[in-house]
Amino acid sequence: MAKELKELTSRAENYSQWYNDLVVKAGLAESSAVRGCMVIKPYGYAIWEKMHRALDDMFKETGHVNAYFPLFIPKSFFSREADHVEGFAKECAVVTHYRLMNNPDGEGVVVDPDAKLEEELIVRPTSETIIWNTYKNWIQSYRDLPILINQWANVVRWEMRTRLFLRTAEFLWQEGHTAHETKEQALEEADKMINVYARFAQNWMALPVIMGRKTANERFAGAEETFTIEALMQDGKALQSGTSHFLGQNFAKAFDVQFAGRDGKLDYVWATSWGVSTRLMGALIMAHSDDNGLVLPPRLAPTQVVMIPIYKGEEELRRMVGEMETVAAKLKAKGITVKIDDRDNVRSGFKFAEYELKGFPVRIVIGPRDLAAGTAEVMRRDTLEKETVPIAGIEDYVNRLLAEIQDNIYQKALKFRDSMITKVDTFEEFTRVLDEKGGFVLAPWDGTTETEIRIKELTKATIRCIPFDSMEEGGVDMLTGKPSQRRVLFARSY
Amino acid sequence: MAKELKELTSRAENYSQWYNDLVVKAGLAESSAVRGCMVIKPYGYAIWEKMHRALDDMFKETGHVNAYFPLFIPKSFFSREADHVEGFAKECAVVTHYRLMNNPDGEGVVVDPDAKLEEELIVRPTSETIIWNTYKNWIQSYRDLPILINQWANVVRWEMRTRLFLRTAEFLWQEGHTAHETKEQALEEADKMINVYARFAQNWMALPVIMGRKTANERFAGAEETFTIEALMQDGKALQSGTSHFLGQNFAKAFDVQFAGRDGKLDYVWATSWGVSTRLMGALIMAHSDDNGLVLPPRLAPTQVVMIPIYKGEEELRRMVGEMETVAAKLKAKGITVKIDDRDNVRSGFKFAEYELKGFPVRIVIGPRDLAAGTAEVMRRDTLEKETVPIAGIEDYVNRLLAEIQDNIYQKALKFRDSMITKVDTFEEFTRVLDEKGGFVLAPWDGTTETEIRIKELTKATIRCIPFDSMEEGGVDMLTGKPSQRRVLFARSY
Structure with missing residues (x-):
């Protein structure tokens, strides 16, 4: 056997190194000369193309069409929705100039100080603001609704600690942005799309996921409700794999998007947005692969x-x-x-x-x-x-x-995931499970952000979601002893 | 008939206004709030998706694979190849900061002065530099060649005068970047790809094109040879619709990309790049449509x-x-x-x-x-x-x-185009044809950049290409009277 080719660190030895080795040695991606940005190599891109195609088909089957909006967002738009700017301001790449000139002091080129933009442009970290500013002109009456648009694009979030596919300054994704007449329709859309993501994860990626709601503290900046699919990696850490947001009327209000309803009265439009990204590549790789290399579900393998x-x-x-x-x-x-x-x-x-x-x-x-x-x-x-x-x-x-391989990979991941869900009632059990076993921990919680943050500080575990299928049950918060309505899903995560 | 819906300016009245009306009213694209950037609306994007799919299939049939490289290019890379930076420096969007902060003087957010990048990043106007910096690590020996990679991406060129699809600050395109062992192989690749573009234009867009070489003055910045396909619009102006460049060893030298050849000796790698963009949408619209609206070739119509x-x-x-x-x-x-x-x-x-x-x-x-x-x-x-x-x-x-419609649209465009190619020998004829008829003008040229520029200054006509099928013939330059080897193709152009 050709050991020199493989030289993969084993998962047991160093899971994180194993992942990085695998991504590079299997020719999926590599770091670029630009801090935090990766090069997606042909073999990795071929897998992403298969994901792209399958998702795109599912979006179209559910009535969506594609469009394309600008890469840049004027700074003033970006700050229209208060929570939104608060959430993204610290990781924005900012364009301030539009020209280079020969260096007057020597070789090479420098930024031309005379070519300063009147208003700085943000490289989109997500497109709600530029899109809702556009929708304003598209929507007058209920007859213009719903708008069911998706965009395939690159986005930039200036992350300080990056990892190939999992967290990169630039990544590829799709972002759906829909506009609706009623709150119910928007909620239904957000729910529909998280289900599309769950089906994609299960049927294509062979990846079992837990669907649920995010807590207020973990919501998308500007959302009233965030739905998520959470997957489990082989090291027992969770990975958020896709989110769908009910945005209420927040962006419609920020961009003054009103419509004449069936009763002739003006009202603000209801919105959703939803996205998955090249982060899914990380999930795919980490969930199934072994010490010999990648294990790919046949439906996503570039060559079977x-x-x-x-x-x-x-x-x-x-x-x-x-x-x-x-x-x-x-x-x-x-x-x-x-x-x-x-x-x-x-x-x-x-x-x-x-x-x-x-x-x-x-x-x-x-x-x-x-x-x-x-x-x-x-x-x-x-x-x-x-x-x-x-x-x-x-x-x-x-x-x-x-077909058998596709199913077997899924069943294996499902069995592992199910074996890694532990119910606990006390904080002592909670920390012991996290430290000794990892995985998902179902525990009672008093429903306050304060307790959630305290638990995170103490354990590095976060509430991944309040599972859709969680049942109301008695109980007390494991930390504060205050009443808990239901168990929520904790984990350490990527 | 619903006149209120159409209200298209007629072509005869104002061709430029007709085009813009059509793009907007047919729901293809519109200007965005970001200067020079457009929104590609669902109907326009659906046509682009069909182009994308057809081209992608043709690239794959000719042995290419897709990959993805960073949006940003460090300023120092960008200036490595002297002609290249010279060609693009004046239209670069520059990222200088990576964070916003609350405005200390009042409402909203401002750029955080403490979050200045050590080295500015250019938003890619084209990716030769970042890609050749990457290829450096991928190529050691002739066994690593050829590399036949294509990228679908957005690029930014800070244009001052923009028009929907034809010239926008941000546009979508594909850019092929290939690396070869020999000069002959690279030239063959560049030639192969301009032929792929010509076939795509003819078979899918129903658009006849003239293939040829660009003059030194009209070459891509950093290329040794640029091949082009030139189409004719209904107003008699030419539109460059795709280009394929033989880059020689210029980028390999700028990024020090050498390989051990079959003889064991080190040599610089030979390169090509080639691209078409959403500009093709403009060509498609302008070439076939009429005063009632769009005329789409069935193979690219979202719904037939x-x-x-x-x-x-x-x-x-x-x-x-x-x-x-x-x-x-x-x-x-x-x-x-x-x-x-x-x-x-x-x-x-x-x-x-x-x-x-x-x-x-x-x-x-x-x-x-x-x-x-x-x-x-x-x-x-x-x-x-x-x-x-x-x-x-x-x-x-x-x-x-x-099938008949597809063919008829092509034949009509071909007949029109052929009727608009005029041979002239004198400068007087040249200007008269340009002013009274427009279209392509085949005229003798002395082969100097000086004369080429002078003609452009006098007439706004440029040499669109030296057609591949132009024959050597006697003659003298219509302006300078110096000897001319062959006729070249002039036109006013978009």
Whole structure:
């Protein structure tokens, strides 16, 4: 085996280093020369393209259309909604000038001081403000509603501590921005979209998630309600994977967007926004992968099957590749993506390690003895199990296997996640579970931001959400002893 | 007819105003509150999505993969290649700070003076510099070549005079950046991609283009050779629609990107870059549309067929719509996109005008008398011709008609373009053709930048390209009387 290729830190040794190694060595992304900004490499981008396509289809099926709004937001717009600016002001990239000039003192170029903008522009960290300023001109009456628009875009949040995919200064995302006639319709939309995200996570990413409401303290800046999907990584830390916000009339009021209702009276428009980002790449990688490399759910794998010939000499290589091309054509006819690796300047062992690292879901190896017996060796990446299979009909076998792998990855993640949800009633149990086991902790809470912040200070755990399916039950807050209505979901998180 | 909806300025009256009216009224785009930046509205974005998809497929078929590089470029990188910085320095948006703070003097927020970047960041106007700085780490030997990467992204060029789609401060585009072992391979790539663009323009946009080389004066900043496709708009002005650059070793040298060749010796890598942008939307709109609105080639129309019922009363409406749903299902089975407009709060005449304005390629109208006769009225948008067609088998009729419309739009544009290419030999003829007729003018040129600039100053016409198919012929420059090797293509342009 080609150890030199892999050299992955193991998860047990250093989970954080394992993640970073994996992202870089599997060719998914790397840090760039610009602080906090990453380069998404072709293999990583190919996975993102699959996510993009699947999500875009789901958005369109639910009645949404795409549009594009400016990258820049005038500073004055940005500060119209008080909570919003408060939430984002500290991490804004600001454009102040629009021209460079030759350096009068020497080589190179400097910013031209005469080319100062009258009003500074913020590079969008999210687009509510510029979009609601636009919607103002689009909405006069209830007949103009709903507006159901999504945007695929890059955004910038000047993060100080960054990690590839999980937290970067620039990231790619989609942001839905909808406008509605009634509060109920907006709430329904926000709920619909968090469900779309949950279905996407489960059906495409093989990632089980817990849906719920954020506490006031954890809400999006400017929202009246934030819904979230929370996933669990293998190290027992939670990862917020998508959010959907009911914005009430806050942005409509900030940008004076009123409409004439069915009764002829003017009222402010109700709003939602919702987004997922390249952060999902981080979730995908961390949730399923192992010490050999990536484990990708077949529905998101850029290439689902790799075929590797075993041979001696060029003639045998040609024979194996010929056979593989026949098999590949049959797989492609079933909609399966295939690559034949016929490189003859690297050993098979090196290839094996490389495709394990890159997480190709299925590997088919054919050598002369296989060919004589009419069989191939098929390995599944998720369990690393091998099976010898007749070449005749192998396309049906692989097709079933891919579905099985997709399901198995999900079931494994689900089983792990479920094993990592612990109910506790006392603060002592709470800290012990966090320290010794990690994962999600369901605990009573008195409902105050004060207690929530105190718990965070003491334990670094936050309330990930108030699960949609949490039930009212008696109990007292584990820290303050005050009455608690229901358990909420705590975890340490990314 | 619903005149109030259309109110398009006619092309004859004011071509420029007609274009702007059309873009806004057809719901394609509008100006935003940010100087020079546009909002691409859902209908316009849907066309761009179709272009994006078609181009992306063509890039992948020719062996390219997508990736994503940072939005920001450190100022020092940007100035590494001398011609490049010279070409772009005057139109750069510059990020200087990364935080806002509450205004100590009053309301709102101001830029935090303590959050000044050590080095200013340029919002990418194009990505050669950040990408070649990245490629440096990816390329050691000839085995790492070629790199064939494309990026879909937004870029910013601080233009002073902007027009929707044609020239905006921010625009969407794709930029290919490839790295090669030899000069020949890079030249071949640049040539291949300008041909991809020409095929896309012709087959998808129904837009005939002239391919050729740019003069030194019109080259991309940092290129050794720029290939272009030039299209002609209905007002006789040219529009550069896509460019592909052979960058020589300029960026490899600026970023010190060397590779060990097959002979073991170090050499600088050869490069190309190539791009098309949302400017193509402007070309598409201006090339084909008329005084009634958009004319869209069916392959790029977001919806190809609209069906409008004629009826009295709700029962009849339901009956017509029922029939239309049956027809729509048959059309969809052929891969045709269809919309049934069953709104009962607007008159049919209003709907007719609206879909003409929006350029739906085919309109099907069914009323009670049609239904009794088993026929429908089919109108094609390109010629506005109507025909009565049996409903049985209408899907085959429409399918053929869409192909015919696609071809007809192309043939019409081609005929117009060909009628607008004039050969001249004297400067007097040259200015007369430019002023009285417009279009492309093929004229002899002495090959000097000096003469080229002088002609531009005198006539506002530029050399659009030296056509690939131009032949060597005798002649003298029309201005200087110096010897000319071949005719070149002049025009006034967007």
